[in-house]
Amino acid sequence: MTQSLPPKNLVLYADDDPDDIELVSEAFSIYSRSIELLTFRDGIEMLSYIESINPFQAAPCLFIIDINMPRLNGKETLRRLRSLEEFSEVPAVLFTTSTLPWDESFARNFNAGFVTKPLHTNQVHQIIDQIIDHCSDEVKKLIRRRKGNSDN
């Protein structure tokens, strides 16, 4: 008997800081049964990937975008992402070192969350939970249920 595995939820993350990519990848590894995290070094790389997605591939369920990136910063990436009809409603989070209110209001204006990068370990999982909270209810439930199963 063959049993097909349920599809994973695709999360795309753009950040030019390899240390932060490593940190987030490690934090997301506890959700590896239900999430596939794809990382990109800047907004251009992420948008190129998005534009190359064909109808037979899994569509992303969440975008995580750093603000300060070379070539194309996170705000411009978000703006361009929202101009693409098929991704205009997909949950997105600006994940940044910024605490500036105008960056937060920019995120809000483009229907995105705003999460400041953690300072130390106690905040890491709390912040990953905050990021996952931006997923649709259906995806959130699935992710947390599968995480629960893997904890047992």
Added chain:
Amino acid sequence: MPQELQFEILHKHGVYVGKRKINKQTIVLFQLHGFYVEVFYKQYRKTIDQLITSEDTEILQPYLEQIHIRDLSGGKNKK
């Protein structure tokens, strides 16, 4: 003030200035209400070794030096 509260204030209100490395240690500089705070990590964004505070702009120097390197390398090291 308890250390946990200090971290929380820095996380919520600190303005990120830059990041540098000495050997394998990562150091991040924030500006907070008119002074500077350098966070020395044992493990980046996980374990903090120590916090150093200063009002002296001299603390900016190593971060400013990185900008010159960045310009010369055509922005490849930009963060």
